[in-house]
Structures are given as structure tokens and as C-alpha cells.
Amino acid sequence: NAGVTQTPKFQVLKTGQSMTLQCAQDMNHNSMYWYRQDPGMGLRLIYYSASEGTTDKGEVPNGYNVSRLNKREFSLRLESAAPSQTSVYFCASSTGTARGELFFGEGSRLTVL
Amino acid sequence: AQSVTQLDSHVSVSEGTPVLLRCNYSSSYSPSLFWYVQHPNKGLQLLLKYTSAATLVKGINGFEAEFKKSETSFHLTKPSAHMSDAAEYFCVRMDSSYKLIFGSGTRLLVRP
Numbered sequence: 001n002a003g004v005t006q007t008p009k010f011q012v013l014k015t016g017q018s019m020t021l022q023c024a025q026d027m028n029h030n031s032m033y034w035y036r037q038d039p040g041m042g043l044r045l046i047y048y049s050a051s052e053g054t055t056d057k058g059e060v061p062n063g064y065n066v067s068r069l070n071k072r073e074f075s076l077r078l079e080s081a082a083p084s085q086t087s088v089y090f091c092a093s094s095t096g097t098a099r100g101e102l103f104f105g106e107g108s109r110l111t112v113l
Numbered sequence: 114a115q116s117v118t119q120l121d122s123h124v125s126v127s128e129g130t131p132v133l134l135r136c137n138y139s140s141s142y143s144p145s146l147f148w149y150v151q152h153p154n155k156g157l158q159l160l161l162k163y164t165s166a167a168t169l170v171k172g173i174n175g176f177e178a179e180f181k182k183s184e185t186s187f188h189l190t191k192p193s194a195h196m197s198d199a200a201e202y203f204c205v206r207m208d209s210s211y212k213l214i215f216g217s218g219t220r221l222l223v224r225p
Binding site: 041043045058100101 | 122145147154157158159162164203205207212213215216217218
């Protein structure tokens with residue numbers, strides 16, 4: 001049972017570089033999410049996809065774009081990385097947005113120099 | 114603003130003693146509330162959830178939480194701490210558009 005799989009687990013970027021974080025789930029979930037975790041701030045929602053074909057902004061969307069490629073996959077792209085985007089990124093999925101029970105990947109640690 | 118406040122950033126207990134992690138919420142209605150746990154270098158896992166059925170909610174690994182509307186609290190407890198309980202715990206509420214709002218987290222240290 002893979003659950004939610006994120007790649008890569010670690011990445012170091014220089015300011016201005018771009019990259020894409022990949023996420024895939026094998027639980028047939030409708031909803032998928034991207035969060036960032038910073039010390040002392042809990043998790044903050046970047047973008048989410050309530051269902052295949054839809055995406056919406058969360059609390060901190062600036063500097064990010066997302067693509068819901070199909071029901072399984074939800075990617076997060078940083079077009080021009082900034083040091084403020086140094087963080088741990090978590091992908092999560094759920095059966096639906098109203099349930100509240102999210103299943104999380106193990107995180108991707110991104111450092112922007 | 115609707116929010117979640119975790120009153121302690123760190124809690125330290127001895128193995129075998131009770132655990133209390135405190136959480137207060139602000140809301141104009143009775144929200145859906147959750148506790149999630151994050152072990153080191155892992156993703157978050159749901160411990161328990163409150164959705165207005167019973168005010169005392171039992172979760173996994175012996176944890177439970179009590180919803181107290183009069184105190185706007187949802188504290189997490191466990192009668193006897195185990196070394197494996199050492200982790201970070203997040204109190205979470207669902208807002209009116211079904212998005213989850215996370216508290217800042219409480220790191221639980223369990224001393225042998």
C-alpha cells in the first residue's frame with residue numbers, strides 16, 4: 001500500500017530556478033492538496049483540487065502553480081524559486097473535501113539558496 | 114477570524130504519566146475538529162476527529178479528546194505516555210468552505 005507518494009524527497013535550488021514537485025495517490029481519492037510546513041506555523045494550504053479537472057487557491061498560493069494531471073496525480077510547480085519558499089512540502093489526499101480526513105505523503109524538503 | 118490556538122509549543126512528560134495537549138478554537142458555530150500526529154520525518158496521520166456526534170472522542174493509540182463548547186476547547190489526553198508517543202501534534206479545525214486550518218503544533222517529549 002503506497003498511499004501518497006511524493007518526489008523528490010529533497011531538493012536544493014538556486015534563486016530563480018524552477019522545479020516541479022510530483023505527487024501521486026493510489027487510494028482513488030477525489031481531492032488532493034499541497035501544503036507547506038514552516039517551523040512554528042503549522043501547515044498552510046497552497047493549492048487544492050477538490051476533484052479531477054478543478055484546482056483552487058489556498059492560503060498561500062503566490063509563487064506556485066499546480067496541475068491536476070489525472071485523478072491520481074497532482075503536481076506543484078515553482079516557476080522562479082525564492083528563498084522564502086524554503087520549506088517542507090506535503091501532498092495529501094482525501095475522499096472528498098468535506099471529510100477532513102487527509103492522507104499525507106512523507107514530505108519534500110526544499111531549500112532555495 | 115476563525116482559528117486554532119495550541120497553548121503549548123512543547124510539552125515534556127515522563128513515560129507512564131498522563132499527557133495533556135491543549136487546544137482552543139474560535140468559531141461562531143460548532144466546527145469539525147481533528148488532531149493529527151507527525152512523527153519525525155514523516156507525514157501527518159489522523160489521530161481522531163470530532164464531528165458533533167459525541168463530545169468525548171476516542172482515537173488511535175489510546176488518545177482521546179473532549180469537545181467543550183462552553184470553553185471552546187478540544188484538549189488531547191492520554192492516561193499513560195509511551196516513548197513512541199514522542200511526536201508533534203496538530204489541532205485542526207475545518208472552516209466553512211471545508212478547508213483545514215492547522216494550529217502551530219505541540220511537540221511532545223517523553224522522558225524515560
